[in-house]
Structures are given as structure tokens and as C-alpha cells.
Amino acid sequence: MLHLTKGRVGCLLSRRVVLALTNRGARMSSHDHHEVSDKVDMSQPMYWDRLDTPLPDRPWKDVLDSTDKSLKQKEKGPWTALSKEEKIALYRLKFNHTYPEMKRPSHEWKTVIGGMFIVFGITGLVVLWQCHYVYPPQPHTFGEEWQAKQVQRMLDMQINPIEGFSAQWDYKNKQWK
Amino acid sequence: MTHASVFRGSHKCTTMRSNSRPCGQTTPLASRCYSHAKVETDEEFDARWVTYFSKPDIDAWELKKGMNTLIGYDLVPEPKILDSALRACRRLNDLASAIRILEAVKDKSGPHKDIYPYLIQELQPTLIELGISTPEDLGMDKL
Numbered sequence: 001m002l003h004l005t006k007g008r009v010g011c012l013l014s015r016r017v018v019l020a021l022t023n024r025g026a027r028m029s030s031h032d033h034h035e036v037s038d039k040v041d042m043s044q045p046m047y048w049d050r051l052d053t054p055l056p057d058r059p060w061k062d063v064l065d066s067t068d069k070s071l072k073q074k075e076k077g078p079w080t081a082l083s084k085e086e087k088i089a090l091y092r093l094k095f096n097h098t099y100p101e102m103k104r105p106s107h108e109w110k111t112v113i114g115g116m117f118i119v120f121g122i123t124g125l126v127v128l129w130q131c132h133y134v135y136p137p138q139p140h141t142f143g144e145e146w147q148a149k150q151v152q153r154m155l156d157m158q159i160n161p162i163e164g165f166s167a168q169w170d171y172k173n174k175q176w177k
Numbered sequence: 178m179t180h181a182s183v184f185r186g187s188h189k190c191t192t193m194r195s196n197s198r199p200c201g202q203t204t205p206l207a208s209r210c211y212s213h214a215k216v217e218t219d220e221e222f223d224a225r226w227v228t229y230f231s232k233p234d235i236d237a238w239e240l241k242k243g244m245n246t247l248i249g250y251d252l253v254p255e256p257k258i259l260d261s262a263l264r265a266c267r268r269l270n271d272l273a274s275a276i277r278i279l280e281a282v283k284d285k286s287g288p289h290k291d292i293y294p295y296l297i298q299e300l301q302p303t304l305i306e307l308g309i310s311t312p313e314d315l316g317m318d319k320l
Contacts, residue, residue, distance in 0.1 A: 051281075051284055052248060052249060053245045053248065053249075054244055054245065054248055054277045054278065054280070054281035055240070055241040055244050055245055055274055055277060056241075057241070059273075075270050075271075075272055076270045078308055079267075079272050079307055079308030079309060080308035081308070082272070082308065084310065084314070084315055087272060087276070087310050087315055088315050088316075088317065090272050090273050091272070091273045091276050091277075091315070091317065093273065094271075094273035094274065094277075095273060095277060098280065098312065098317045098318075099280040099281070099283070099284050099312075100317070100318060100319060100320050101320060103284075104320055
């Protein structure tokens, strides 16, 4: 038997959509679904709502009650005799979503952006903790006094006097240019 | 009025209505030889599909296969092909698929909003004759 676990079909967020897609119209359980988890029998014709494949292998509603059956009978006659509601009903028997319904925007982006920010936040907390608990004390050469002495030493040595460090120091007036 | 082959994808022909030449470029200096296979013209393509859907005893599978393949192409089908397909739906007593086909070609037009009204205008006699309502008539073009 060819089985496709619903978990593998579609991503985490669209599991409900997949469930709806593979649900046999009237929730009639077909032969061998005795497993607890829902599995799609891949050896049977499937229904799908796809923009690029308009006509799926089977109709949405397989199991027709008597009203549906009589409507299907009427469909065999001239379609001019059908009312708008009947035409819509016939469409809904065969198809689940219309094209605009297939193309409706989802709210998934909010979940994605929200999730991203949550992850950034957690990462931020981890970084803060790490700065406090993991990093060793700063070397003494980072201190204010040492840095000042270092700068003075560099100027005394005339580091990069043409275009670099010492070039920015006005030696006459003893200040930065 | 615009020919639907105008909306063919760029990979199909070098220009929209060019005759097939042995070599693709116009200047002999930069000439490249593509395959010498015969390129099907737009009319041949259309005629082939009209014939496909015109089969009197077409079955549901063939209709599905034909439509799904046709929608898979990088083009919007000509009205005459759609007319043939809608009549096939009538022979199969399948109104829902007829409406679905109209939805599908509207979607195929993509950003070109003027194609679908043109198609409906061309198909109007057939739609009235067969009694097919457009999705707009049934209010199914809105969410």
C-alpha cells in the first residue's frame, strides 16, 4: 500500500490545509484507515487544489446524497435550465476551493517574522549571559590610562606621519587636526 | 484584436511571428545554427489542440489530461481551443470543469488584465449557447 504520512506532506504550518485537502468530502472513512494517524492512500486518485493543474483526478465530494444525485441528473440536461445556486452547488461538489480562495493570502508571514524576532531575542539573551559569565576580564592594555600613554607613544614615534595616524596630529599646537 | 500567441513565453520563438529559419540570427556574421527540427507554427499548435478537444467520444480523463497539460504551457490558450474544451465539458455533462477552465485561463493571464475579458468576449456565443455562467456571474471571483 502506498502511504504518505500527512506529516510529510506540506510544512508544519499547513498541516491543517493538507488535512482539508485530503479529506474525502463528507468525512466518510474509506476502507483501511485503522491507523491512529491520518495517512493518505497514494494508490487512489487524489484531489488537489492547484493553480497550475486545474482538474484533479477525483472530484472533491465523492459520496453524493440524493439531492446531489438529482442535481447531477439535472446537469445532464441543458445547463440553461440550471439556476445560479445550482451551478455553484455543482462547482462545489467537484471542487473545494475556487481560484481566488486558493490564492487568498495567509497570515503565515506574521508567524515567520514573529518567530525570527523571538530567536533574535533568545540569541541576545545568550550573548548577554556570555558577556557576563564566559568572557575573561579585559587585558590591562584596554584601560583609559594605558590607552592615553599608548597614543602619546605612537605620536612620539611618528607612526604613519604622511597619511595615517601622526599626520592627523598637529605637532605645533599639540592637538588633533 | 490581439492574438493569444502574443502571450507565448519567450523561450518558444525568437520573435512572435517569425518564420522558422535554419539559423536563429539575422546577421550572417553572428549566425548560430539551432536544431533543424521543424518548429510548429501557432496555427498548427492551435489546430492540434482544437482537434484534441473536439473528439466526439472524449472521456473525462482525456479532458483532465488535456486541460492540465495546456495550462502547464507558457501561454494563454486561444479562444477556439477553449471553445472546443468547453464543448467537450458539455459532452461529458461537466459544468463544474467548464467553470474551472475559465478560472484557470484567467489565472494564466497573470498581470495582463486585458486577456480574460477578451477571451470571454470571444467565447460569449458559446457560453450563452451552452448555458455556462462565468465565475463573475456566479460571484465566485470574490473571496
